[in-house]
Amino acid sequence: xxxxRCMKCKKQVEIKNPEEVVMKNKMKAMKGxxxxxxxxxxxxxxxA
Numbered sequence: 001x002x003x004x005r006c007m008k009c010k011k012q013v014e015i016k017n018p019e020e021v022v023m024k025n026k027m028k029a030m031k032g033x034x035x036x037x038x039x040x041x042x043x044x045x046x047x048a
Contacts, residue, residue, distance in 0.1 A: 004043035006034040015041055 002015045015032035023029055028045040 002030050002032075002043065004030065004032070004041040006037065006039055006041050008037050008039045009034060013041065015043070020045075 002018050003012050004015050005011070006013045013034050013036060015030055016035040018030050018032040021029050021031055023044075027047060030043045030045060032041055033039070034041050
């Protein structure tokens with residue numbers, strides 16, 4: 001269960017279809033979709 005803040009709903013939501021990505025600066029992040037409104041959500045996890 002990974003949570004991120006949805007900027008449209010203005011609340012913490014569980015990420016739907018989470019996908020782990022590595023950013024340019026080698027930091028890990030999770031991206032997915034808000035289950036309430038369908039907006040993209042993003043959460044930085046930490047070092048890769």
